Amino acid sequence: MTExxxxxxxxxxxxxxxxxxxxxxxxxxxxxAIPHRLKGLVPAGIAFFAVIAVWEGAIRLFDVQAFVLPAxxxxxxxxxxxxxxxxxxGFNTMIEALAGLIAGTILGVAVAFGTIRWVPLREGLMPFxxxxxxxxxxxLAPIANGMFSITSPVPKMVVVAIVVFFPVxxxxxxxxxxxxxxxxxxxxxxxxxxxxxxxxxxxxxxLPYFFSAMxxxxxxxxxxxxxxxxFGGSQEVLGQYILNRASLLVxxxxxxxxxxxxxxxxxxYGFVLLAERLxxxxxxxxxxxxxS
Amino acid sequence: xxxxxxxxxxxxKVFGQGEGQVVALENxxxxxxxxxxxxxxxxxxxxxxxxxxxxxDLLSPTSGSLEVNGKTPKQARLDRDYGIVFQKATLLDxxxxxxxxxxPLEIMNTDDREATISDMLELVQLDExxxxxxxxxxxxxxxxxxxxxxxxxxxxxxxMDEPFGALDEMTRELMQQExxxxxxxxxxxxxxxxxxxxxxxxxSTRVVVMSSRPGRISxxxxxxxxxxxxxxxxxxxxxxxxxxxxxxxxxxxEGSS
Amino acid sequence: xxxxxxLWEGYKLVWNSFGWIEPVRPDNVxxxxxxxxxxxxxxxxxxGGQLLIVDLSARSFWTLREALVGFIIGGLIGFGLxxxxxxxxxxxxxxxxxxxxxxxxxxxxxxxxxxxWGGQLAFPQWVSVSVIAAYLTFFPVAINTLRGxxxxxxxxxxxxxxxxxxxxxxxxxxxxxxxxxxxxxxLKISATASVVGALIGELPAGFQSGLGRALxxxxxxxxxxxxxxxxxxIICAIVGILFVGFITxxxxxxxxxxxxxxxx
Numbered sequence: 153m154t155e156x157x158x159x160x161x162x163x164x165x166x167x168x169x170x171x172x173x174x175x176x177x178x179x180x181x182x183x184x185a186i187p188h189r190l191k192g193l194v195p196a197g198i199a200f201f202a203v204i205a206v207w208e209g210a211i212r213l214f215d216v217q218a219f220v221l222p223a224x225x226x227x228x229x230x231x232x233x234x235x236x237x238x239x240x241x242g243f244n245t246m247i248e249a250l251a252g253l254i255a256g257t258i259l260g261v262a263v264a265f266g267t268i269r270w271v272p273l274r275e276g277l278m279p280f281x282x283x284x285x286x287x288x289x290x291x292l293a294p295i296a297n298g299m300f301s302i303t304s305p306v307p308k309m310v311v312v313a314i315v316v317f318f319p320v321x322x323x324x325x326x327x328x329x330x331x332x333x334x335x336x337x338x339x340x341x342x343x344x345x346x347x348x349x350x351x352x353x354x355x356x357x358x359l360p361y362f363f364s365a366m367x368x369x370x371x372x373x374x375x376x377x378x379x380x381x382x383f384g385g386s387q388e389v390l391g392q393y394i395l396n397r398a399s400l401l402v403x404x405x406x407x408x409x410x411x412x413x414x415x416x417x418x419x420x421y422g423f424v425l426l427a428e429r430l431x432x433x434x435x436x437x438x439x440x441x442x443x444s
Numbered sequence: 445x446x447x448x449x450x451x452x453x454x455x456x457k458v459f460g461q462g463e464g465q466v467v468a469l470e471n472x473x474x475x476x477x478x479x480x481x482x483x484x485x486x487x488x489x490x491x492x493x494x495x496x497x498x499x500x501d502l503l504s505p506t507s508g509s510l511e512v513n514g515k516t517p518k519q520a521r522l523d524r525d526y527g528i529v530f531q532k533a534t535l536l537d538x539x540x541x542x543x544x545x546x547x548p549l550e551i552m553n554t555d556d557r558e559a560t561i562s563d564m565l566e567l568v569q570l571d572e573x574x575x576x577x578x579x580x581x582x583x584x585x586x587x588x589x590x591x592x593x594x595x596x597x598x599x600x601x602x603x604m605d606e607p608f609g610a611l612d613e614m615t616r617e618l619m620q621q622e623x624x625x626x627x628x629x630x631x632x633x634x635x636x637x638x639x640x641x642x643x644x645x646x647x648s649t650r651v652v653v654m655s656s657r658p659g660r661i662s663x664x665x666x667x668x669x670x671x672x673x674x675x676x677x678x679x680x681x682x683x684x685x686x687x688x689x690x691x692x693x694x695x696x697x698e699g700s701s
Numbered sequence: 702x703x704x705x706x707x708l709w710e711g712y713k714l715v716w717n718s719f720g721w722i723e724p725v726r727p728d729n730v731x732x733x734x735x736x737x738x739x740x741x742x743x744x745x746x747x748x749g750g751q752l753l754i755v756d757l758s759a760r761s762f763w764t765l766r767e768a769l770v771g772f773i774i775g776g777l778i779g780f781g782l783x784x785x786x787x788x789x790x791x792x793x794x795x796x797x798x799x800x801x802x803x804x805x806x807x808x809x810x811x812x813x814x815x816x817x818w819g820g821q822l823a824f825p826q827w828v829s830v831s832v833i834a835a836y837l838t839f840f841p842v843a844i845n846t847l848r849g850x851x852x853x854x855x856x857x858x859x860x861x862x863x864x865x866x867x868x869x870x871x872x873x874x875x876x877x878x879x880x881x882x883x884x885x886x887x888l889k890i891s892a893t894a895s896v897v898g899a900l901i902g903e904l905p906a907g908f909q910s911g912l913g914r915a916l917x918x919x920x921x922x923x924x925x926x927x928x929x930x931x932x933x934x935i936i937c938a939i940v941g942i943l944f945v946g947f948i949t950x951x952x953x954x955x956x957x958x959x960x961x962x963x964x965x
Contacts, residue, residue: 200802283942285889285890285893285945286889286892286893286941286942286944286945286946287893287937287938287941287942288893288896288897288900288937288938288940288941289897290809290897290900290901291900291912291916291933291934291937291938292934294916294917294919294920294923294930294934295930295931295934297920297923298920298923298927298930371804371807374807374810375807375809375810376809378807378809378810379809379810379812379901382813382901382904383904383916383917383920384917384920384921391810394810394813394814395813395814395904395905398813398814398817398818398905399817399905401817401821403814403818406814407814410806410807410810410811410814413807413810414806414807417807
């Protein structure tokens with residue numbers, strides 16, 4: 153086997169950064185992945201606060217009107233002042249998002265398992281899934297509103313579930329399917345039942361794919377719920393709140409609502425990360441480039 | 445004094461620093477004359493591929509002096525004095541065989557490419573497949589395209605890193621024959637990294653035996669087999685004697701390291 | 702497609718014969734017959750107005766235009782970022798957190814607000830919507846471009862070094878062709894996202910054009926004539942499929958006989 157030791161960060165005389173940045177030669181690899189990552193966040197964190205500071209300063213300096221761009225201080229102010237309202241509507245939206253997330257995930261995983269068991273299902277479903285990926289799912293929101301009562305949270309949950317279903321189903325199916333033929337043959341040589349093959353080989357292999365999808369859809373679920381709410385319904389939800397405030401040109405309040413949405417999204421994402429850490433302690437995927 | 449294509453003097457290569465550092469090569473001194481066929485053979489970790497890359501200026505030595513074609517390796521690379529063939533053919537999927545062979549010529553802005561390309565394809569006997577795509581060719585054929593590509597700009601030196609490692613035994617023997625024929629026709633100097641003792645002996649004029657931990661040259665054995673080499677050579681007494689000699693050289697180091 | 706129609710009509714049939722009403726009532730308002738949905742297209746939008754299909758076609762062009770402008774701009778920005786990050790590790794470390802962080806802002810949720818805000822700043826609606834579409838596009842394209850540009854075999858990179866190839870040559874001859882499959886995958890996702898962004902951007906009151914507005918209006922007329930909404934949704938779906946289909950066609954043209962490196 154050829155040893156191929158690449159130098160880190162090596163640039164040739166033409167200044168082209170080495171394609172192997174990040175490749176560490178065997179023997180010099182240190183297990184410092186996590187502290188290194190936190191260190192990486194510090195400059196980003198500093199820069200974030202810097203942006204906020206500049207934003208605030210510019211508003212004050214140029215006396216920008218609130219309807220053009222509200223200052224962070226104003227937004228935070230309104231966020232605190234209206235907190236009982238925005239958190240209560242936020243809660244309702246969170247329920248919709250969570251219900252849809254859970255339903256869509258369960259369904260997605262179930263169908264993914266199904267495609268492994270029954271090949272015709274896989275064949276039939278794939279073109280459908282590809283087409284479905286092309287259609288703007290959000291257009292189904294008004295239909296869902298019509299089918300189920302517009303004022304109930306159910307149509308929003310349905311929309312979220314649909315939005316969540318496809319990425320979860322596709323990614324999980326891919327993870328379950330993509331195993332090395334060798335591994336499956338090995339299990340067969342042990343006269344393992346299909347179920348054992350599934351659980352010992354396919355499921356562990358699929359977990360990173362699954363979590364990759366979950367990271368995407370957890371944040372997406374909040375957005376989907378809010379957008380679904382834009383098509384009408386109960387006023388006691390975040391989407392309607394934001395829309396109303398924006399239409400009345402009371403932007404700071406609307407931004408405060410957005411802030412709540414972001415916080416909720418990050419919270420869900422955090423849960424997924426936690427779950428991932430618990431379920432797969434051996435494989436912490438921190439590559440940002442792995443968004444599905 | 446003979447024309448030296450490669451002159452290495454006490455070359456060493458160390459990766460990393462401090463406690464975790466790896467000494468890939470040390471005390472490498474070697475002289476390769478024009479027209480030779482040199483094999484580098486040794487166990488995993490002996491640094492043979494690293495040495496090849498030092499010659500090609502794909503890595504830089506940590507210490508020692510290295511001259512390629514009478515220049516620094518870097519200058520030799522900038523002057524395009526060598527061609528390289530890897531274990532995987534590394535053809536570009538989206539180019540036809542012809543366009544793949546043309547790649548270096550495009551970069552070097554050579555004139556009269558068509559003629560050169562067809563000459564090269566004839567040399568490796570793939571002229572009929574000029575418009576095929578890599579995925580349409582077998583492993584052996586892909587490697588032949590890689591060789592054609594490496595020689596397209598007529599370099600003085602050809603570096604080969606276990607080029608036949610991924611091929612089956614029969615194809616391998618055919619390719620060995622091919623390489624010898626090409627070596628004969630083009631008079632290029634070849635440095636060849638391999639795992640296989642028979643292959644090293646069959647192809648080379650000299651076999652450089654390396655050992656690991658740390659990587660160094662432990663022996664250089666002249667094959668002293670007549671040219672041209674063919675199937676009969678594989679049956680000859682001297683062939684087997686050389687193989688035994690190389691094998692023992694390798695065993696000696698295993699015991700001592 | 703056919704199976705969907707079968708499922709729909711089948712549901713109506715079965716549910717009706719048993720008199721079930723959960724979870725979805727199978728009457729002709731909530732679940733019109735599929736053929737009625739198609740027929741509705743050829744009826745006037747309102748008394749004496751144009752045919753629905755004509756009206757929706759005009760709206761489709763409007764929406765598609767907004768989506769397209771944003772898509773192209775976002776695509777170029779994303780591609781540029783990908784190239785920048787591959788050339789400069791420094792740029793990647795500095796800006797990647799922001800690129801990733803940009804996605805924590807739920808731009809779709811903000812869309813109507815951006816449009817209203819843009820209106821206040823005297824930007825025409827389509828500009829704000831294009832900005833939204835661009836925002837949605839640039840991230841997947843940037844990430845995938847970066848991944849694709851990095852995808853070639855280390856051997857191939859060494860090969861280019863052995864030719865003393867200039868970085869620009871390595872980019873165009875090796876990395877860019879290798880990145881194409883990845884880029885097209887991202888473009889397909891972004892195409893749909895751009896359309897969605899455009900639709901949402903059309904929702905705020907005060908804007909009359911586009912498919913999004915039609916969705917909202919017909920949604921309010923659901924009880925009276927639900928088929929209009931269904932027909933509109935079908936048109937939306939078709940717009941999405943056409944856009945993605947166009948990208949796919951483009952992909953096949955560009956990549957011809959070469960075997961796909963990675964299936965989407």
